[in-house]
Amino acid sequence: MISGVRILGLVFGAFVLIYSFAMRRLGKLRRGELFLAQFLFVSVWLIAIYPPIVDILASMFQVEGRLFAIAILSSFVSFLLIIHLIIRLSTIRRDFGDLVQALALTSYGNDSVDGLDLANIAVVIPAYNEEGVIAEVLDRIPAQVLGMSTRSIVIIDGASDRTGDVVQSQGGLAVFHVVNRGQGDALRTGFEIACREGAEIVVTMDADGQHRPEEIERLILPIIERHADYVMGSRFLGHYSDRNSTRHAGILLYSSILSFFAKTKITDCTNGFRAIRASSLTRLELREPQFSAPELILEAVNKGLSIKEVPVSIMSRKLGNSKKPSGIAYPLRFGLAILKAWLRS
Structure with missing residues (x-):
């Protein structure tokens, strides 16, 4: 019994x-x-x-x-x-990150001009202490790409230098986080503003000058031609000027892991140079505060977005230091971001 x-x-x-x-x-x-x-x-x-x-x-x-x-x-x-x-x-x-974003959006809403048109393409750029190079990055962004107008949205992520002042002097839209939250949260704020203002395509790129704005056309063309909803730039399909063997191997390893989880071939999972159809972007549930690339990819796959990679260039940083964690902290935290994104999916 x-x-x-x-x-x-x-x-x-x-x-x-x-x-x-x-x-x-x-x-x-x-x-x-x-x-x-x-x-x-x-x-x-x-x-x-x-x-x-x-x-x-x-x-x-x-x-x-x-x-x-x-x-x-x-x-x-x-x-x-x-x-x-x-x-x-x-x-x-x-939740704290949501509060920071809400404050940024509220400040943007109070300071913005009614009827502001962010044009067809919103170029979202997270920036943290990049006053020395951000002006050149903004200057190189074309006013039009394939007949579509562009507008830059720079998210000043708790910067302690004059990055925001430089952006505003260049005519770019500067939106401020009161504290540093990381690239993922900065992108979420930029995405919210871009979609709120009616952009059709959202392009993301780094503020350190390593991405070439002249290559935006490569990213948006598959979206315009309706061959993809989410287009990722790949340094391994294009040009890679700083081939550090350890970092190179790490990117390939993590790209293989993400390819397995996403069930689609990915060659460059860490590249922040990408374009997304704005109407598709609103379907993604993004939570990762810093290492957002794995979450974006897995969310796009889970929501049924069509994904494509195109060749782009990654140039060497001209000024300043990388904002990525040093030593083994970066690969460990990026790997954890992949695991967390997969578990949340």
Whole structure:
């Protein structure tokens, strides 16, 4: 006869399974949380249905008694729960990012002129302390590309220098984040403004002069011809002037991983030079504050956008220092961004 404790375990496990699938179906549970719930369900049911499995675990860990084995299993589950809490803490950071964006949009709305026309193509440029090079970048952006007018939107992401003043003196639209949030959040703010003002195509590029504005035509042509909704520039299909072997290998590795997750061939997953159809952009749910490229790609795939890569050039930085984390921090955090984007999908 099955004991009351075992019956309770079966009921609890069934509840966890049914509840987790229901929440996932409602969109309130992420993939990682679903995996955690399924692991808990399987563990509880195995112990309830076949208690001797605890003895097997005890022999594996070379401990005596079922209580010790259950304690080890409980510790492992606790570890997973701690990881889950860490992920949840990122939600709090995300809420703070939303507040920063809301302040930027409110300030933009108060300062903007009624009827401002951002033209057909909005060129969104996140900028953090780039006063030495941003003027040249803006000067090189064509006023028209393939007969479509352009307008630059520069998101000043908590800069401590005169980047914003330089942008405004060049006639560009400067939108200010009160604190530095990262490229992903800066892009989200730029996307919101571009879509709000009626842009048809949104181009993103870096503020450090490594992208060539003259190549915007390559990015938007497949969108105009309706061959793609999302066009990514690839240095490996085009020109790459700073071939650091370690970075080169890292980009290829992460591009392979993203290609596997996205089920589409990607050669340059870190390139920020891209173009997106504005009507498609509004369908993407973007949350990553800094390393946004993996999330953009996976979201585009999940939402059914057609993706294409075109050759572009990546030039060496002329002034200033890279804003990317130094050393091993960059590849680790970029890899984590890929994992988080996949788990959220």
